[in-house]
Amino acid sequence: xxxxxxxxxxxxxxxxxxxxxxxxxxxxxxxxxxxxxxxxxxxxxxxxxxxxxxxxxxxxxxxxxxxxxxxxxxxxxxxxxxxxxxxxxxxxxxxxxxxxxxxxxxxxxxxxxxxxxxxxxxxxxxxxxxxxxxxxxxxxxxxxxxxxxxxxxxxxxxxxxxxxxxxxxxxxxxxxxxxxxxxxxxxxxxxxxxxxxxxxxxxxxxxxxxxxxxxxxxxxxxxxxxxxxxxxxxxxxxxxxxxxxxxxxxxxxxxxxxxxxxxxxxx
Amino acid sequence: xxxxxxxxxxxxxxxxxxxxxxxxxxxxxxxxxxxxxxxxxxxxxxxxxxxxxxxxxxxxxxxxxxxxxxxxxxxxxxxxxxxxxxxxxxxxxxxxxxxxxxxxxxxxxxxxxxxxxxxxxxxxxxxxxxxxxxxxxxxxxxxxxxxxxxxxxxxxxxxxxxxxxxxxxxxxxxxxxxxxxxxxxxxxxxxxxxxxxxxxxxxxxxxxxxxxxxxxxxxxxxxxxxxxxxxxxxxxxxxxxxxxxxxxxxxxxxxxxxxxxxxxxxx
Numbered sequence: 001x002x003x004x005x006x007x008x009x010x011x012x013x014x015x016x017x018x019x020x021x022x023x024x025x026x027x028x029x030x031x032x033x034x035x036x037x038x039x040x041x042x043x044x045x046x047x048x049x050x051x052x053x054x055x056x057x058x059x060x061x062x063x064x065x066x067x068x069x070x071x072x073x074x075x076x077x078x079x080x081x082x083x084x085x086x087x088x089x090x091x092x093x094x095x096x097x098x099x100x101x102x103x104x105x106x107x108x109x110x111x112x113x114x115x116x117x118x119x120x121x122x123x124x125x126x127x128x129x130x131x132x133x134x135x136x137x138x139x140x141x142x143x144x145x146x147x148x149x150x151x152x153x154x155x156x157x158x159x160x161x162x163x164x165x166x167x168x169x170x171x172x173x174x175x176x177x178x179x180x181x182x183x184x185x186x187x188x189x190x191x192x193x194x195x196x197x198x199x200x201x202x203x204x205x206x207x208x209x210x211x212x213x214x215x216x217x218x219x220x221x222x223x224x225x226x227x228x229x230x231x232x233x234x235x236x237x238x239x240x241x242x243x244x245x246x247x248x249x250x251x252x253x254x255x256x257x258x259x260x261x262x263x264x265x266x267x
Numbered sequence: 268x269x270x271x272x273x274x275x276x277x278x279x280x281x282x283x284x285x286x287x288x289x290x291x292x293x294x295x296x297x298x299x300x301x302x303x304x305x306x307x308x309x310x311x312x313x314x315x316x317x318x319x320x321x322x323x324x325x326x327x328x329x330x331x332x333x334x335x336x337x338x339x340x341x342x343x344x345x346x347x348x349x350x351x352x353x354x355x356x357x358x359x360x361x362x363x364x365x366x367x368x369x370x371x372x373x374x375x376x377x378x379x380x381x382x383x384x385x386x387x388x389x390x391x392x393x394x395x396x397x398x399x400x401x402x403x404x405x406x407x408x409x410x411x412x413x414x415x416x417x418x419x420x421x422x423x424x425x426x427x428x429x430x431x432x433x434x435x436x437x438x439x440x441x442x443x444x445x446x447x448x449x450x451x452x453x454x455x456x457x458x459x460x461x462x463x464x465x466x467x468x469x470x471x472x473x474x475x476x477x478x479x480x481x482x483x484x485x486x487x488x489x490x491x492x493x494x495x496x497x498x499x500x501x502x503x504x505x506x507x508x509x510x511x512x513x514x515x516x517x518x519x520x521x522x523x524x525x526x527x528x529x530x531x532x533x534x
Contacts, residue, residue, distance in 0.1 A: 010309050014283040014495050017276055042277055104532045111532065119446040128475045174482070178445050178533035179386040180453065181526050182463050182483030184490070196449050204501065208395045215441070216449030217494065223451070224491035227484065227510055228281050234472035243494055259448050265371045265378070266445035266533045 012242070017043060018228040019237040027064035031145075032152025035237055039153070046157040049244055051168040052149070053225035055236040056188055057129055057136060059145045059171050065137040066130060067094050081108065091127065094135055098123035103267070111176075114138060117258035118188060120175045129234055142171040142189025143253040150191045166246045168193035171254075172222040178266060185226035187218035187254060194248035195219075195256045216257060217248065279509070284310060285495040286504040294331035298412075299419025302504055306420075313424040316511055318435040319416070320492035322503040323455055324396055324403060326412045326438050332404040333397060334361050348375065358394065361402055365390035370534070378443075381405060384525035385455060387442045396501055409438040409456025410520040417458045433513045435460035438521075439489040445533060452493035454485035454521060461515035462486075462523045483524060484515065 009015075021038035025031065035054065039046060046052070060066070074082065074089035078096055082089035085108025092110075096102075099112035103119055112123040116138065124138035139145050150169040158165050171189030176182075187195060195218035203209055225238040276282075288305035292298065302321065306313060313319070327333070341349065341356035345363055349356035352375025359377070363369075366379035370386055379390040383405065391405035406412050417436040425432050438456030443449075454462060462485035470476055492505040 008310060009282060009284055010287070012285040012495055014491070015276060016281040016283070016491070018279040020277070043275060106532055109532075128480070129471045130475070132474075174480075177483075179526050179531060180483060180486065181524050182481045182486070184483050184486050186447065204396045207399070208397070213395070213441075214449045215493065216444075216447060216451050219447065219449070219451050220490035220494050223487035224281070224283070224494060226482065227487055227491060228279055257448050259446050264446060265373055265376075 014224070014240065014242040016224050016228050017239040017241060018235055019043070019239060020235060022058065022236055025058045025061040025236075027061065027066065029062045030152070031058060031062040032149040033156075035149060036153055036156045038237060039157075039239065043239065046153060046167060046239065047241060048158075048166050049241075049246065051170065051193065051221055051240040051243060051245060052153060053170050053172050053222060053229075053238045053240060054146070054149060055229065056124075056138060056142060056171050056173040057126065058236040059142065059149075059189070060136045060139050061130070063139050063145065065139055067135050067137060069094070069133045069135060081105070081110075084108065091125065091135055094137070095122045095125045098125055098137060116142070116188070116254070118175075120173075124173065124188075138173070138188065139171070143191060143255070144189075146171050146189040146191035165192070168245050168251075170195075170218055170222055170225075172225060174226070185219075185222040185229075187222045187257060190218050190252060190254050190257075192251050193218070193245035194250060194252045195254065196252070197248050217243075217245070218254075218257060281491070281507065281509040283491050283495050284506040284508060285502055286310070286506060287502060289325065289503055292325045292328040292503075294328065294333065296329045297419070298325060298329040299416040300423075302416060303420055303423045305504060306424075306506065310506065313420060313434060313506065314508060315425075315433050316508075316513065318437065318460065318488055318507040318510060318512060319420060320437050320439050320489060320496075320505045320507060321413075321416060322496065323391075323405060323409060323438050323440040324393070325503040326409065326416075326456070327403045327406050328397070330406050330412065332406050334402050334404060336361070336400045336402060348372075348377075351375065358392065358402055361404070362389045362392045365392055365404060383409070383455070383521070385442075387440075391440065391455075405440070405455065406438070410458060410522075411456075413438050413456040413458035432459070435512050435518075437462075437485055437489055437492075439492060441493070452486075452489040452496075454489045454524060457485050457519060457521050457524075459518050460485070460512035461517060461519045462521065463519070464515050484510075484512070485521075485524060 069090040072090040074093040078093035101113040146169040174183040197215040199213040336357040339357040341360040345360035368380040413436040466480040
């Protein structure tokens with residue numbers, strides 16, 4: 001058997017599977033059902049331990065978190081920023097409304113803290129992959145969105161209550177980072193799994209106690225999913241198979257990924 | 268054929284393959300040859316387009332970037348920090364020596380800029396997975412380290428010059444991030460591939476011009492690799508199969524991932 005045969009992958013291999021067949025999402029759509037249909041078409045079914053990654057864009061669309069810019073009256077500040085930096089004043093106004101704190105405003109770039117505690121460009125307001133004169137907001141509670149999708153998928157593929165099923169769902173978005181170029185996908189909603197792998201107090205192979213090792217595995221899973229999603233192809237769903245999230249302990253939420261205010265050294 | 272069969276993965280699936288069989292690395296070891304042996308044992312061979320991820324720990328060990336703390340005389344500042352925060356003064360001294368700038372020093376936590384331009388905890392100095400009384404430094408030029416490993420692997424598995432081979436190698440390390448809990452794997456060395464996917468000027472499915480979309484795919488690949496590496500298992504190598512890095516354009520280096528000084532809003 002040649003090494004190129006898929007069946008030669010060793011145990012522990014992680015598979016990040018692109019799911020095609022998601023239609024254009026509209027407000028009110030049952031996103032869990034549409035994702036379930038696409039999964040059936042692409043790979044037949046889900047397995048215990050799978051993690052389903054979904055971009056926030058389709059979650060926000062299904063939940064109607066879209067703003068028609070023709071209905072937005074920009075404030076004086078929004079107008080000034082837009083004039084100075086060649087931006088759409090209505091879009092700037094929406095960014096300001098979605099912000100609970102402006103962290104930096106430099107050269108027209110707005111880095112803001114959202115009501116969820118996330119710090120990101122434009123408070124998560126995004127004009128890509130939506131109709132013209134429309135912007136998309138972050139969903140109000142992406143953990144609840146992830147849990148709703150999870151319940152739909154568990155019911156469909158496992159035929160049991162969501163509470164007892166080892167299926168994880170994460171809602172992803174692309175965030176910039178201080179100090180490093182480019183954006184990466186992170187998890188802004190989590191259901192059915194712990195978002196952190198906490199190795200503190202355990203010992204490595206050399207006998208050293210790992211005192212500060214907490215891995216943000218939900219963010220790493222989101223990044224892995226992005227590699228098959230592709231910005232231009234508008235492919236909003238991936239299934240990650242082979243990562244045993246159940247060993248991480250009790251399920252958590254995206255709140256676990258937000259650094260506590262008192263630990264934030266970069267206000 | 269059941270959905271669980273590996274051969275049912277749809278086109279475009281990314282496979283993140285753990286490579287076991289790397290021995291304990293010692294200074295002077297030919298890391299490329301040892302990784303090649305392990306790849307042969309685990310999956311037979313490499314394929315065009317594969318990306319090999321290697322943790323900086325084994326790169327630094329092979330290059331002898333280890334410091335015996337018994338030879339380190341701590342400065343007055345290092346002694347004071349160590350006393351105040353219950354740390355090893357010799358280890359603090361090494362962190363200070365590896366720093367070109369202290370970005371934050373709070374509650375014993377040192378976030379520093381390294382000579383490479385990276386900003387990370389302890390300037391990358393690490394005491395895990397090494398012998399006691401020893402710390403490991405970041406390698407001097409992880410891009411060159413990645414290229415050396417790449418040349419060894421290309422020669423072994425493709426029998427041609429490295430310049431013409433579509434094989435990528437990234438050296439990875441785990442960095443914390445402002446605002447988000449936990450650490451994630453990022454790329455600190457890159458060879459044979461572009462670390463960024465630049466979509467600027469292209470249009471999405473809805474006809475919107477992507478003005479700010481540059482994805483740090485090398486960091487996302489590093490994060491994907493971490494998911495099969497596991498801190499405790501000391502598994503330092505993974506092969507990522509199915510990501511077509513060659514469509515990204517000319518190969519680059521980890522310098523492309525370091526944000527330019529003038530764009531740094533979080534000094």
